[in-house]
Amino acid sequence: KAGVTQTPRYLIKTRGQQVTLSCSPISGHRSVSWYQQTPGQGLQFLFEYFSETQRNKGNFPGRFSGRQFSNSRSEMNVSTLELGDSALYLCASSLSQIDTQYFGPGTRLTVL
């Protein structure tokens, strides 16, 4: 079974721009969670989607948003990028909210 895929793998943007990241979960998985990982803050939870509904949200500003489609694929969007948004963005999928999460390879975002 194919693992979690994320696109693009690398991205370079400038301050003020917006970005959309994509995540395709493992086949059959309906829950998708997004995390931001930086050297200083570690792995921080952004949000979780299940059956196209946001079930949980972390403590991030409204510039960070996401959605999930009927095929369980998910996107996250960051608007008005700031230098501090440079990070590894990780997507993880699971069968449901209570099940084990499996991570994708991540998208490395650099904001200049």
Next chain:
Amino acid sequence: QKEVEQNSGPLSVPEGAIASLNCTYSDRGSQSFFWYRQYSGKSPELIMFIYSNGDKEDGRFTAQLNKASQYVSLLIRDSQPSDSATYLCAVKGSNDYKLSFGAGTTVTVRA
């Protein structure tokens, strides 16, 4: 108090030794606990999960859970240089099922 705390690293062990990693959590109702390994520049990969008190063994890895003490640990036996990585403890919340991570413990196995 952080939701999940791990013993500060880095942890350096000689090849063949046992590496011991510790983790405490604040949500007393949590029922699901996970250990992930993350190599530098890569994403976390699941090593083990544990739900019940006691020990769970998988190859050279043993997870230990004590819910009364709100404590989870991971033992790596016969440590190999390929075990050199950051190990992340994760706990699933009892109310919202949100997965909270510790800061990670970096392990270096000396050949």
